[in-house]
Amino acid sequence: MSVTTSAPAGGAAGKIQESLFSRTGAMLVMAVSTLYFLTPIWWLFVGAGKRSDEFTSTNPLWFADFELFANIGDLLEYRDGVFLRWLLNSILYTGGAALIGTVLAAMCGYALAKYRFRGRELLFNVVLSGVLVPATALALPLFLLFSKVDATNTFWAVFLPSLVNPFGVYLARIYATAGVPDELLDAARIDGSGEVRTFFKVATRLMFPALVTIFLFHFVAVWNNFLLPLIMLSDERLFPVTLGLYTWNTQVNQIPELRGLVIVGALLSITPLVIAFLALQRFWRNGLGAGAVK
Amino acid sequence: MRKSLLSAIVIAALALSACGSGGDDDEAAGGSSAASCAPSSGPVNLTYTTWIPGIENVVKVWNDKNPNIQVKVQTGPNGNGGTYQNFFNQLKAGNTPDLGHIEYDALPSFRVQDGLFDAASCDIVAKAKDQFIPWTWNQVSLGDEKSAYGIPQDSGPMAMFYRADLFESNGIPVPKTWEEYAAAAVKVKAAGGYITNFSQSDINQFAGFAWQAGGRWFANDGRQWTVNLTDDKTKKVAGYWQDLIGKKLVSTVPPWTTEWDNAYNSSSAWTWVSAVWGANSIMSGAPKTAGKWRVAPMPQWNAGENVAGNWGGSATAIFKNSKHPYEAAQFALWLNTSEEALALLNKEAQLYPATTAGTKYSYLTNPVEFYGDQKIYEVFAEASTQVTPDFTWGPTMTSTYTSASDGFKAAVSGKGTLSDALTAAQKSTVDTLKSQAIPVKE
Numbered sequence: 001m002s003v004t005t006s007a008p009a010g011g012a013a014g015k016i017q018e019s020l021f022s023r024t025g026a027m028l029v030m031a032v033s034t035l036y037f038l039t040p041i042w043w044l045f046v047g048a049g050k051r052s053d054e055f056t057s058t059n060p061l062w063f064a065d066f067e068l069f070a071n072i073g074d075l076l077e078y079r080d081g082v083f084l085r086w087l088l089n090s091i092l093y094t095g096g097a098a099l100i101g102t103v104l105a106a107m108c109g110y111a112l113a114k115y116r117f118r119g120r121e122l123l124f125n126v127v128l129s130g131v132l133v134p135a136t137a138l139a140l141p142l143f144l145l146f147s148k149v150d151a152t153n154t155f156w157a158v159f160l161p162s163l164v165n166p167f168g169v170y171l172a173r174i175y176a177t178a179g180v181p182d183e184l185l186d187a188a189r190i191d192g193s194g195e196v197r198t199f200f201k202v203a204t205r206l207m208f209p210a211l212v213t214i215f216l217f218h219f220v221a222v223w224n225n226f227l228l229p230l231i232m233l234s235d236e237r238l239f240p241v242t243l244g245l246y247t248w249n250t251q252v253n254q255i256p257e258l259r260g261l262v263i264v265g266a267l268l269s270i271t272p273l274v275i276a277f278l279a280l281q282r283f284w285r286n287g288l289g290a291g292a293v294k
Numbered sequence: 295m296r297k298s299l300l301s302a303i304v305i306a307a308l309a310l311s312a313c314g315s316g317g318d319d320d321e322a323a324g325g326s327s328a329a330s331c332a333p334s335s336g337p338v339n340l341t342y343t344t345w346i347p348g349i350e351n352v353v354k355v356w357n358d359k360n361p362n363i364q365v366k367v368q369t370g371p372n373g374n375g376g377t378y379q380n381f382f383n384q385l386k387a388g389n390t391p392d393l394g395h396i397e398y399d400a401l402p403s404f405r406v407q408d409g410l411f412d413a414a415s416c417d418i419v420a421k422a423k424d425q426f427i428p429w430t431w432n433q434v435s436l437g438d439e440k441s442a443y444g445i446p447q448d449s450g451p452m453a454m455f456y457r458a459d460l461f462e463s464n465g466i467p468v469p470k471t472w473e474e475y476a477a478a479a480v481k482v483k484a485a486g487g488y489i490t491n492f493s494q495s496d497i498n499q500f501a502g503f504a505w506q507a508g509g510r511w512f513a514n515d516g517r518q519w520t521v522n523l524t525d526d527k528t529k530k531v532a533g534y535w536q537d538l539i540g541k542k543l544v545s546t547v548p549p550w551t552t553e554w555d556n557a558y559n560s561s562s563a564w565t566w567v568s569a570v571w572g573a574n575s576i577m578s579g580a581p582k583t584a585g586k587w588r589v590a591p592m593p594q595w596n597a598g599e600n601v602a603g604n605w606g607g608s609a610t611a612i613f614k615n616s617k618h619p620y621e622a623a624q625f626a627l628w629l630n631t632s633e634e635a636l637a638l639l640n641k642e643a644q645l646y647p648a649t650t651a652g653t654k655y656s657y658l659t660n661p662v663e664f665y666g667d668q669k670i671y672e673v674f675a676e677a678s679t680q681v682t683p684d685f686t687w688g689p690t691m692t693s694t695y696t697s698a699s700d701g702f703k704a705a706v707s708g709k710g711t712l713s714d715a716l717t718a719a720q721k722s723t724v725d726t727l728k729s730q731a732i733p734v735k736e
Contacts, residue, residue, distance in 0.1 A: 230371070234368035234380070243371075246376075251345060251347055254346075256574065
């Protein structure tokens, strides 16, 4: 009897211990990963506050003189404030493309999910195969195409190709299938709502968390798309911030002062991404889960 | 809604492709008329792609003075960082700028792609030849006396930056030959420093050493290329540095990094045999050592000789597609020979001129405070006359550099030798030439 009573007790204790153990392990892994991901950002923050002659001579992970604001001032003044222009360009390319791209992806995904028509699966598979083609492989053909029409080195050369987002279509279809009940659409139709109106008034509301996810993915993808602007643009005033900073960075051998500006610029250039993520994370996290369980 | 949007896109695409075919015809017509170097009538607009910092200020001077020849500056990352690739793409698409900034070591690759206009057919260019330091002209004529695939812009004659204070306080004589340099390296190590940092990934410094020693990596007889990365002279240089690396007498920090700067800033590296533009690198990378550096001619292989190497330098090239090669040549000549432009280029981007007169302009004869008020540019002006002229670059330098620098990196970590790296680079260069159907002698 003592055996039967102690056995479950021992088992329970073992379970608690095990979960404590695995929990500590998980926490440890999390802590290490957090450190791993945050250290570069910390380095960037610390570096951005240093004077140029302090990069080499001071601890890279701790502050020297804190000159962040003076450095930002230098950055904004350099070459007539071209950095601000780059930041603005990035926001236009990225925000604009993500916004329109999300709407296109949503409409496309919704149509694929909710309408039955011939060749639907084929069309979907074609779109899906677009996910597999890396953007870098498309950059050169796009350049040649835009050259044909004398449209390289324009805003549109970067903006237009950024609009499409096959992965967004894929996500939108899955969310629309799971999250927009046919019954609701039928009800809307009975109430006399047209298809377009139903899509914008009913479906998009239901798909909203998914749309935020698509928007964020698209936003980050365009923000980081470096090769396309590199190939298309030669007018400095059209550069997105990534290309601009890269350009400066390749000139560091010649003008070593640029190193400091590149670091401050990098810090400022990730700020919009951080803001976008923090502002949208509530929707985004919901969106990730939506459609997973039905 | 979606349907109408789609059809709008399709229509737009059709319209675009229609313009495209029209544009093509125009280009073909323009291309044939641009073969000779005749002045255009009427106002001319030129585009010029370069990554020289602050170049707009120089071009503005030209634009103010030449209302009929307006130059628009375009920019991008440095050549190997992407701009050369862009030039190649633009050659394919037929929309290169009129003028482009191309380093000497990349000119042959544009030449074999037939992308460059031979500016020697412009009488103004042919006449200007004598203004340039002979070896710089050789870099743009690519072995053919009667050609000029660019106007020489800047040069990188080499000399030795050294810490005068450390050499003196440790009683070590400043080396004049490579033999003395190796001997000094031992003493410097004993004093707790390194004589220099051997650049493990930037092959151009090594190329400068080989150039000085008489190594000739490439030759082109008009029919085919000869590749010779492993000639005796180059092997001698490789063996020399291999010895220093093996004995741990030089540090091998990757160049152009903060550790590298720090080695100089913290006085652990005592010399740097580098090009004229290195003066600025030390100034900004090692500010704590202000006033302690001096410049001397680079060490010689034989006592009493005066031979210098070169590291860097570039040309202003005119692309074959340019519809106004004459005006482009006018601008390029002004940019690279006139005192006002050269002075501005030096001020904005520390470019060191390729003209004989340029090296003697007043802004290059002043004492430099960081170097203890030494007139360091006089040393480089002297060196620029001592660079041997007949060093030729190959048409696939990117692959040569990649292969060699992989081998160099391995060599400094004890796997293989510099000589092995050059042998591998020799092989991969020949292979690359063959794969691009460029005739090569084996």
